[in-house]
Amino acid sequence: MMGRLKVGIILGGMSSEREVSLNSGRNVYDNLDAEFYEGVPVFMDAQGGLWILPWHLISQNTTRDITERLKGEARRIAYEDLKKEIDFAFISLHGKYGDDGCIQGLLELLRIPYTGPGVMASALGMDKHLQQKILRAAGVAVPESLLVREEEWRQDSQIVKDRVKEFPGYPCFTKPIREGSSVGVTVVRDEADLERGMEDALKWDRAVLVEEYLEGREFSCIVLEEEGQFHPLELTEIHPQSEFFTYDDKYMPGRCRKFTPPKTIPPDVTEQIKAEVIRAFKALGFRSYGRIDGFILNDGRILITDPNSSSGMAPSSFFFEQAACAGMLPSMIITTLIENAIRIHEAKQGPL
Ligand SMILES: Nc1ncnc2c1ncn2[C@@H]1O[C@H](COP(=O)(O)OP(=O)(O)OP(=O)(O)O)[C@@H](O)[C@H]1O
Ligand SMILES: [Mg+2]
Structure with missing residues (x-):
């Protein structure tokens, strides 16, 4: 030993x-x-x-x-x-x-x-506003959104309400720009509800992203970097049991239904989604591994909604569920991740 x-x-x-x-x-x-x-x-x-x-x-x-x-x-x-x-x-x-x-x-x-991406890419993986700007510039489709800073809301909430009414309208989603696990995320059904959504989000950050409400099926995909190549694992289709994929849905045992490989997304569409996932991963400069979440809308468009520079690693997480689908035991994918990350860091020049 x-x-x-x-x-x-x-x-x-x-x-x-x-x-x-x-x-x-x-x-x-x-x-x-x-x-x-x-x-x-x-x-x-x-x-x-x-x-x-x-x-x-x-x-x-x-x-x-x-x-x-x-x-x-x-x-x-x-x-x-x-x-x-x-x-x-x-x-x-x-x-x-x-x-x-x-x-x-x-x-x-x-x-x-x-493990995981470097300083800059990790920061981008966390900031929902900046990541959307970069993905849009790279030609990756993302939700339409409105950024509202705390001071704008505190100074004159009516101006903000008028802007939200115009765009993205209702229903919409409010979320803190930098959080995870659905913390501070709210569905806002109408103007009377906006205050609750904004205040919930502002508990966690000084700016809020107000996003268009997407209708479709949600997916999540782990990407692994190996010898300079980026490999998507099998896609998971998510069927939340709550209004959306909430904290409880994510972590309460026996709650959310998840399907790896996808249950209703056809194989050819799944391949298109994986290609988009890899484009998003590269555009943000992610390295080592990451988890890219998105939606396939009812009209067929593929949107990347939440690129994450890390992923939960509880037993039934996407990470281990998708690894299992590829025949990898938890210990095997952990070893792969460590060995690949060591090589990535050996080859870097300056910080990753
Ligand atoms: N614009 C939207 N339209 C429809 N549903 C949405 C939208 N934005 C978020 N959601 C729902 O809210 C959930 C949480 O949102 P989001 O992925 O932005 O948060 P997060 O806290 O970064 O999540 P994670 O834990 O995956 O990092 C999503 O999984 C989805 O179910
Ligand atoms: Mg996230």
Whole structure:
């Protein structure tokens, strides 16, 4: 067992998605191939402090349970010392400071290779407004949207209401520009509802994206980079059991129906979607892996709605469901991801 690569699984974090991160991280830890890797759970607390966790703590139910036991049972480390603890970082953080370029920047400074896209692409994967601009410029179809900054809304909400009425009209979706797991996302049915949607979104960021309401079938596709090629895994068709694909639909056991390969999207359309997914992945400069979500509209148009620079990694996540469809056990796809990421970081010039 000597000489195994020390893989730090970074989990927890400062975002609204820290519980999702804990679920992802402990599943990655449990499925890490012990023949090649030594898993090191690295917990980021709500202030950004890093702790090396004893393994028994990662099965705690909440990050709060872990946090209360950190002082007695875990070991606090300075950022500079992370390099002494791990050879490679498996980023299982989600959301702000996690998959938005922040932790990636720290790892670049420390010269620690990591999973997922680099600093800039991660930041773009997080910012729903900027990513739409870039995708549109690259000829990738995205939803039509209106950006509303908090100060515009606070100064004169009637002006905003008038603009939304004109475009995109009702129903529409309101969402914070930088969040994940459907946090702060609301369907707004009419003008009277807009206030609730705006305020829900503004709890999480200082700007809100008001998007046209899409009708069609929703899909999600993991992309893996291998030797400079980008490979889509099998597409998953999503049938939410709520009004849309909500936080509960995403994480409550036995709730959402997901079909991999797709149930109602025909194979030729599935191939077109995968081609569009790869175009979006490349346009944003994603590397290593990512998850691209979108809609096939009732009129047949394919729209990319949510490119993500990371993906949840709980047992029934898209990531492991699609890997299974390709015959890969969780440990196999985790190994593939790590080995490919090491090669990507060896070949980079400057930060990824
Ligand atoms: N314009 C839209 N039209 C129809 N449904 C939408 C629209 N925007 C979002 N939704 C629904 O809301 C869900 C969450 O939206 P979105 O993907 O933007 O959020 P997210 O928090 O980034 O999600 P993720 O956890 O996948 O990163 C979508 O999966 C979809 O079901
Ligand atoms: Mg997202």
